[in-house]
Amino acid sequence: MSSEAGQGLEAAAALPPRPAGETAASRPTRPPEAQSPARAAGGTLSLLGSELLTLFRRRRTWAMLGALALIPILIAVATRIAGGSSPGRGPAFLDQVTGNGLFVGVTAMTVAIPLFLPLTIGVVAGDSIAGEASHGTLRYLLIAPAGRIRLLVVKYAAAAAFCAAATLTVVIVGTLIGWALFPVGPVTLLSGATVSVGEGLLRLLAVAAYVTVSLLGMSAIGLFLSTLTTVPVGAMAATAILAVVSQIMDALPQLEALHPWLFTHHWLGFGDLLREPIVWDSFADNALLQGGYIVVFGALAVGRFLTKDVLS
Template structure:
């Protein structure tokens, strides 16, 4: 990226982080993570029974670092897509509604360049959102539960610093999982001047994909669905780390970004901008 592109990106990120809505979204993610930790602490359940709960949930009381991983797993299906949908869906439609889009393009800023910067800004928010969940999970876990050596899903034991590195990997995996949704939100945002509609449509795409992924009769379709590998980070909690699912997820998200991003580019570069 050129210096001009970096300046534009920095300006977009500052604008994003200066909005109360952005901090409200991050606040919701913080609240969900803290409530999850408090709920586990108050339940007094070690998770070792036969209740059939999530396999990571019972490990929180043994080591607080697992709260960050569990919180990421709990927020990926809905809360993180909701936050990303709000930001990505508003990227172009919000500018059109405010009447600032044509002024941005008159700077001059090429349409392709502006679209790429808008996408990069959404990706930065993804990093902020997953990082917020992970950091809140670590801090809350340290406050509520013991922390020491961690038993991974493979049965191997690693140090607390090694476990913290796994938390970083899972947060990075969650960010990777949302890249395709960012492209979807950006595409929908180029179709309308009503940001609320674009936000809602983006979230609906994420929910519909997860519903389709749960239908056994559509097994042939599952590998192509945007959300198919969203919860596949368990392989990062084994020793040695298995990178197969991460690679599959990266290829899937790259495919969605390429296809839907191309649609967004085709729409935006041929669109009559009147506002």
């Protein structure tokens, strides 16, 4: 007997006995994630990259971003043609546009938050799982194997990336069109202090970050609703409607006790970032509230998706 054969017999003898009736094909194996954490992390990043590439290759995605870009363009062009408005008329900060073009982006953000941003976020989040199910590709994603929880995390991360892209589109296009059509100079903040153009631009980026965080809770709600149906339009519409209903409830003084718990409650609180010094309380409260919605509806999405029949 050769030494290689002897070593093979010794290794086989060291293995635990096979239960009766078990074959080599039926013996359970560890999933790839358990075998190699590094490979699992690499697979997650690869899946996320593929998801982002798919999302931002869609014409629908660019059509929605283009629609959001039209908001600051229309505000700037209309103000340039018709002139500025008096204080108290129109959206917040509109009366500041003619004096400083940097306020176009902030004004556009106040216009986009109540309806336009929720609509686009609702489309992306509501389509995340339901869209795959309706096209029959969900089962193949799970066979990959992507893993159900990993797939949910990737889908949510892609929706969060779109939130950032949407808010940056409004701010960047607003800044560019405002710079082109109006004078740009030191920014007078809500507290009366004046900061340089460079710091004003940083404040605009902070506003975009604030609004992005504001939309993360809604994205989690949309992801959960997307696991409940195979009809993407239903999940999209339900997500957008919930955002509108939440804002209506937030405007009713009779429901004041519920206001701090509504995911839209802090959506317009970014004005605190335009003060000197910056008041971070609204940002922290908003982040904490959105984090709570992410945890609750993320857990609901996981619970639903783990028991979802993807073969039906």
